[in-house]
Amino acid sequence: MGWPLLILCLAQFLASADNVTLSIATRALIQDFGASMAQISTANTMYPLISGTFMIAGGMLGLIFGWRRTFRTGCLIYFLAELTAVFSPSVTVFTCAARILAGIGGSLMIPAVFGIITGSFYGREQAIAFGALGAASGFSFAMGPVICGSLLDLLGWRWAFGTLGGLALVILACSVLIPSPQKPQRLVRFDLPGFILSTAGLFLVVFGMLQISTWGMITPFNPPFTVYGFSPALLLVVAGLLVLLMMLRWEKHREKYSGSAMIPQSFLRTAQVRAGLYLTMYIFFAYSSGIFVVVSFVQVVAGLDAIHTGLLIIPFAVCLASTSMGIPLIFRKRNPRRQCRVGLLLGVAGSMLTTCGIEGLNFDISIVTSGLCLIGASMGTVAASAPFLITSALPERDAQQSGGIQAAARDIGQALGVALVSMVMLTAMTFSMKKLTSEVPGMTPQTFQAVKNMTVIPYLSDAGFQAMIVTNGANPQDLAVLTPVYQKSRARVTRAGLLSMTVMTLLFLMGTGKIPVTLENALPKGNKSH
The missing domain is CATH 1.20.58 (Methane Monooxygenase Hydroxylase; Chain G, domain 1)
Structure with missing residues (x-):
């Protein structure tokens, strides 16, 4: 395993760190480009949109052209994306060139990572390799903000993306060490x-x-x-x-x-594969919903910067990495159904515990950290089984091709998490503010009407809310009584966002009945064919 697996894990780290860098560079991009928040939001959505769209195609291209060639092409496009970001003269070039290139690069590189692991490692080694990928994701979630935040603070956002471009070149140069699984004997034509x-x-x-x-x-x-x-x-x-x-x-x-x-029938007809894809969605749903809520609160409300936010997330990442890598290493014989159910229950417990640590303007660091640790352990426990559940149930050619649909499931799970939590938080914020404002004695009709007329009330800092509500027609003299109402509503909706994750995780738990209790299909090399 050794060096090839390390290079593949670095590729996974690159894809995750690229998104982390963009998320924490928001303020710098607005200042440098004179961009609006809507333009930066578009830039943020471009990568998951493009990569998620082309992931399944990337899985088939790997079979046609070879996994190593597809991997190297993805790395090269990623390098060009980071280079374009460094020299972008405007937010339009940054979004329409750099972010689209990054999405295309990811849609080739990530399915190739799965294809190479599936075609090069077998049995327990394959399970360990997939666990290592989960650990690489966990490391990027925590250390990405710390490393990239330091580069942003010291050298600027262009240097941060330039560093990622350098990493892409290193991965590309070292890719000669990666084995190239054999192409299928039967010719595969592009669909x-x-x-x-x-x-x-x-x-x-x-x-x-x-x-x-x-x-x-x-x-x-x-x-x-x-x-x-x-x-x-x-x-x-x-x-x-x-x-x-x-x-x-x-x-x-x-x-x-x-x-x-593009999607073989074995993906759809095999209950074990469907269960694995279902759980793959959960892993990134849990990250995008739970971590999104916590990061929004600690940065917007508590005022933590990117580096300190990364330090807060480190225990979460350690738990994710240790369970993702540790379970395949320690337990030779596992019950995948029981393991995944335990993982999902850890997610339920973690989201509920984190909810208890959210207060009006602050958070209890010990409670929130403990809750995040449980969420990390939940993701790692599921990640230790989900990819292997899929590949071990498929013929070898289909198993290699499954990287595309696995990556697409991750992107859909991530988009679902953000969509669900954002919808719950914005809806709850709007409802709570309108209800509580109507109960405040002494509020001027002008302010009451301004709140009532707003279609949606966003999740903002105190200063951001005050500026927004005055712009929408509220009386500035009412801010002294209106701001505490907003603070109370904001704490409520933060907890509501985490509770929505709890409910969705329970729904994921209901779909684990098709997961096998043993992995009898995990055959050694040469025993699978198409």
């Missing part, structure tokens, strides 16, 4: 109709989910247009799902007559 349908469907689903927080799910917040008075976000998701259903019908026909498809 152009399947590519068009999967790209369109995934684009609509991911884009719709990402827009729920700004457009609203059903009641429109501030969308560019409405459909019979409803927000278009959910309709985009539904339209995308319908396109994906059309794609699945085409894929069945395609595989029957050509022997290959």
Whole structure:
């Protein structure tokens, strides 16, 4: 395993760290480019949108051109993306060139990482390798803000992206050490109709989910247009799902007559594979929902900077990495169903415990850290089984190709987490503020009407809220009594966001019945064929 696995883990770290760097460079980008928050939000959504759209296609391209070649192409495009970011003269170039290139690079590199692991490691070694990928993600979640935050503070955001570009070059140079799994004996031709349908469907689903927080799910917040008075976000998701259903019908026909498809039928017909994809979605759902809520609170409300936020998340990352790597190393014989259920229950306990640590303007660091540790252990416990559940149930060619759909499931899970929590928090904030404001004695009619007329009340710092509410027509003299109401509502909706994660995790728990109690299909090299 050795060096090849380390290089693959660095590639996983690069993809995660790139997104972390962008998320903490928001203020610097606004100042340097003179960009609006909406423009930076678009830049933030571009990577998951593009990468999620093309991930499944990346899985098939690896079979056609070879996994190492696809991996190296993805690394090269990633390097060009970081280079473009460094020299971007405007936010338009940064978003439409650098972020799109990063998404394309990720859609080639990440499925190739899965394909190389599946085609090069077998049995217990494969489980350990997938565990190491989970550990690399955990390390990037914690150390990314610390390392990139330090570069941002000391040298500026361009140096931070330049450093990631240097890492991409190192990975590219070291990729000669990575083994190249053999191509399938039977010729695989690219599925152009399947590519068009999967790209369109995934684009609509991911884009719709990402827009729920700004457009609203059903009641429109501030969308560019409405459909019979409803927000278009959910309709985009539904339209995308319908396109994906059309794609699945085409894929069945395609595989029957050509022997290959963008999504082989084995992905859909095998209950163990479906369970593995389901759990893969949970891993990134848990991160994007739980960590998103906590980071929003500690930065927006408590005022922590990127470095101190990263330090707060380190225990979470340590628990994620230790369980993801430790479980395959320590337990030779495991019960995947029991393990995944324990992992999900840890997520329930972690989100509920973290909720208890959120107060009005502060947080109890011991309680929040303990809750995050449980969430990290939950993600690591599930990550130790989910990829191996998928690959061990498939013929070797399909197992290698599964990297694309696994990566797509991760992106959909992440988008779902952000969409759900954002919707819950914004809806709860708006409802709570309107209700509590009506109960405040002595509030001027001007301020009461200003709050009542707002379609959505966002999650902001005290200063941000005061500026926003005055702009919307509130009487400045009412801020002294209105701000405590906002603080109370903000603490409530933070807890509501974490509780929504609890409810969704319980729903994930209900879908674990198809997970096997043993992995009898984990055969050594040479025993699988297509």
